[in-house]
Amino acid sequence: MMITIQVLQVPSVVPEAYWDLFLSSVSDERRAQAARFIHQADAYRSVLGEVLTRVTLSELTGLPRKELSFSRNAYGKPRLVQNPKISFNVSHSGDWIALISGGTAELGVDMEKIAPIDLQIAVRFFSTQENTYLSAQPADQQLNTFYRLWTLKESYIKAIGMGLSMPLNSFAILPHAHQHGKHDWRCNQDGQIVRHRFYTHSLDEQHMLAACAVEGELPAQPEVVTLESLCAELT
Numbered sequence: 001m002m003i004t005i006q007v008l009q010v011p012s013v014v015p016e017a018y019w020d021l022f023l024s025s026v027s028d029e030r031r032a033q034a035a036r037f038i039h040q041a042d043a044y045r046s047v048l049g050e051v052l053t054r055v056t057l058s059e060l061t062g063l064p065r066k067e068l069s070f071s072r073n074a075y076g077k078p079r080l081v082q083n084p085k086i087s088f089n090v091s092h093s094g095d096w097i098a099l100i101s102g103g104t105a106e107l108g109v110d111m112e113k114i115a116p117i118d119l120q121i122a123v124r125f126f127s128t129q130e131n132t133y134l135s136a137q138p139a140d141q142q143l144n145t146f147y148r149l150w151t152l153k154e155s156y157i158k159a160i161g162m163g164l165s166m167p168l169n170s171f172a173i174l175p176h177a178h179q180h181g182k183h184d185w186r187c188n189q190d191g192q193i194v195r196h197r198f199y200t201h202s203l204d205e206q207h208m209l210a211a212c213a214v215e216g217e218l219p220a221q222p223e224v225v226t227l228e229s230l231c232a233e234l235t
């Protein structure tokens with residue numbers, strides 16, 4: 001089965017008629033959680049992440065959207081109760097939501113809004129090799145590179161599904177050069193290249209996206225889903 005990455009841009013205000021429809025499409029737990037967020041943007045991201053997941057997994061499984069339910073492993077990674085083999089993962093940050101899905105190989109996705117930060121904190125999170133790579137980048141590209149590495153590392157952690165119980169500096173994700181100046185990204189953990197594959201993409205100037213699949217081909221581009229088309233799926 002093909003792996004797809006879907007991205008959805010969340011507006012600062014979701015029209016009320018849409019919002020009611022979205023709220024009625026998620027679990028009771030999600031609805032209750034959405035009501036507790038202080039910032040409406042957090043509620044939007046959380047609810048729309050589940051709506052997009054339900055719509056896509058319903059298409060993949062042929063099961064009705066409302067009959068889908070989710071359980072989580074000890075570290076919080078969700079699974080589809082009705083078909084636990086189906087792989088998917090969600091991320092939300094800033095103005096965007098991302099969903100990776102398809103097949104049964106473990107998948108992870110991470111989206112981060114790029115905000116100015118003290119790059120010194122990277123030294124604490126990253127492995128020695130990653131820090132060497134980061135500090136070798138031109139100064140004006142270091143922030144972007146930091147977020148690229150961060151999202152790649154998160155996508156790997158999320159594919160494995162054990163959260164931060166896996167130390168962030170226990171593995172290194174770095175570009176691997178090919179002929180013709182092309183490269184892909186590879187992860188070295190405890191001296192071994194793991195078989196996971198990676199995808200990295202600057203979604204816009206302020207958002208970095210990365211995805212990881214233990215096997216299979218990652219897509220060349222994410223598929224953009226609009227709020228309108230998501231709403232149309234629900235009616």
Ligand code: COA
Nearest residue numbers: 046075076077090091092110111125150158161162163164
């Ligand atoms: N594995 C995979 N996916 C998980 C997960 C886990 N253990 N736990 C939760 N998720 C899923 C859920 O669907 C969750 O969304 P939901 O709660 O709305 O259903 C979604 O991932 C959240 O992902 P994201 O938006 O990318 O959040 P995050 O980046 O804040 O957190 C965690 C990702 C929870 C998996 C975890 O890795 C974490 O806490 N990271 C901290 C971030 C950090 O310090 N990063 C430094 C990297 S250098």
Ligand code: MG
Nearest residue numbers: 091110111154
């Ligand atoms: Mg994240």
